[in-house]
Amino acid sequence: MQVSNLLSGKRGIIFGALDSNSIAWKVAEKCHEQGAKFTLTNAPVALRMGAINQLAEQCGSTVIPADATNMTDLDNLLQKSQEILGGKLDFILHSIGMSLNVRKNKPYTDLDYDYFQKTLDISGLSFHRVLQSAYKSEVMNKNGSILALSYIAAQKVFPFYNDMADAKALLESIARSFGYHFGKRDGVRVNTVSQSPTRTTAGSGVKGFDTLYDYANIISPLGNATAESCADFCVVMFSDLSRMITMQNIYHDGGYSSTGVSVELIDIMNK
Numbered sequence: 001m002q003v004s005n006l007l008s009g010k011r012g013i014i015f016g017a018l019d020s021n022s023i024a025w026k027v028a029e030k031c032h033e034q035g036a037k038f039t040l041t042n043a044p045v046a047l048r049m050g051a052i053n054q055l056a057e058q059c060g061s062t063v064i065p066a067d068a069t070n071m072t073d074l075d076n077l078l079q080k081s082q083e084i085l086g087g088k089l090d091f092i093l094h095s096i097g098m099s100l101n102v103r104k105n106k107p108y109t110d111l112d113y114d115y116f117q118k119t120l121d122i123s124g125l126s127f128h129r130v131l132q133s134a135y136k137s138e139v140m141n142k143n144g145s146i147l148a149l150s151y152i153a154a155q156k157v158f159p160f161y162n163d164m165a166d167a168k169a170l171l172e173s174i175a176r177s178f179g180y181h182f183g184k185r186d187g188v189r190v191n192t193v194s195q196s197p198t199r200t201t202a203g204s205g206v207k208g209f210d211t212l213y214d215y216a217n218i219i220s221p222l223g224n225a226t227a228e229s230c231a232d233f234c235v236v237m238f239s240d241l242s243r244m245i246t247m248q249n250i251y252h253d254g255g256y257s258s259t260g261v262s263v264e265l266i267d268i269m270n271k
C-alpha cells in the first residue's frame, strides 16, 4: 500500500503480540512501517516463549512485561513507556483474549465460575484497567486513540465462542462508556474493531474454528479480513485521519455482519 509516515512522531503501546500469527504482531509491523515508536507488552508467562524479542528487535522497541489484570503492572508499563519513548502517548492497542472454559472444553451450559471470572477479567475488564490507568496518570496526548479487538459473538450467538462472547460484549460496552469520559476531558478516542475469524493461537482455540472460518469466508462478499488488513485498519484508527471516530464498534469483516446469506452458501446447501 502506497502510504507512508501516517504515524510519524506518534508514540504508543501494543499489547498481545505472542507470535508472528498474532494480530498485534502485524499491527506492530505496520505501525513501525508508518513511523511510530512504541513499546511492546505481554503477560510474563507469554514473554517466556521469547518470540516477542524478535519483533522488538525488528521494530526497535522495548518489551515491558505486564499482566493486564494487574494494576501495578499496568501503571508501571504506562510510566516506563513514556520514559522510554520520550513523551506522552498517542495510541494503545489492547489485543488480549483468553478463556479457561474454552481451553478446557467447558460448555456454556456448564461453566466453571472461577474460570468465567478470569475470562471477564482478562478479556474484558483489563480494557477498563488500561483505560483507567491511562486516564488517571494523564499519559495520553490530545486526540490520542485507544483500540481493543472484538468479535461479532458480542452481538450474535456463536455457541462455541462460549463465555468469550460475554467478555466481548463487556469489552465493547467499556469502549463506549470510557470513550465518553476520555473524549470529554482529553479528546482521546476509544473504539473496538470487530475482526473476522483469523488463524492465531487465540482464534484456533475455539472449537470448530476451521468450519467457522470457512463459513464466514463464503458469507462475506469480500471474504474474511486477514490479520494484515486488520493491522492496516488499526493504523488508520491510530492516525489523525480517523480523528472524529470514537465510542464505536467497527466491523472489519469483509461485510459478514451485514449479510444474511450468500449465493455460495445456498449453492452448497442445494447440493
Ligand SMILES: NC(=O)c1ccc[n+]([C@@H]2O[C@H](COP(=O)([O-])OP(=O)(O)OC[C@H]3O[C@@H](n4cnc5c(N)ncnc54)[C@H](O)[C@@H]3O)[C@@H](O)[C@H]2O)c1
Binding pocket: 015, 016, 017, 018, 019, 021, 022, 023, 024, 042, 043, 046, 066, 067, 068, 069, 094, 095, 096, 097, 098, 122, 149, 150, 151, 194, 195, 196, 197, 198, 199, 200, 201, 202, 203, 204
Ligand atoms: N483470531 C480471531 O479469530 C479473532 C477474531 C476477532 C477478534 N480477535 C481478538 O483479537 C485479539 C488478539 O488475539 P489473536 O487472535 O491475535 O490471538 P493471540 O493468541 O495471538 O493473542 C492473544 C494475546 O492475549 C495475551 N494475553 C492473555 N492473557 C493475558 C494477560 N493476563 N495479560 C496480558 N496479555 C494476555 C496472550 O499472551 C496473547 O498474546 C483478542 O482480543 C481476540 O479475541 C481474534
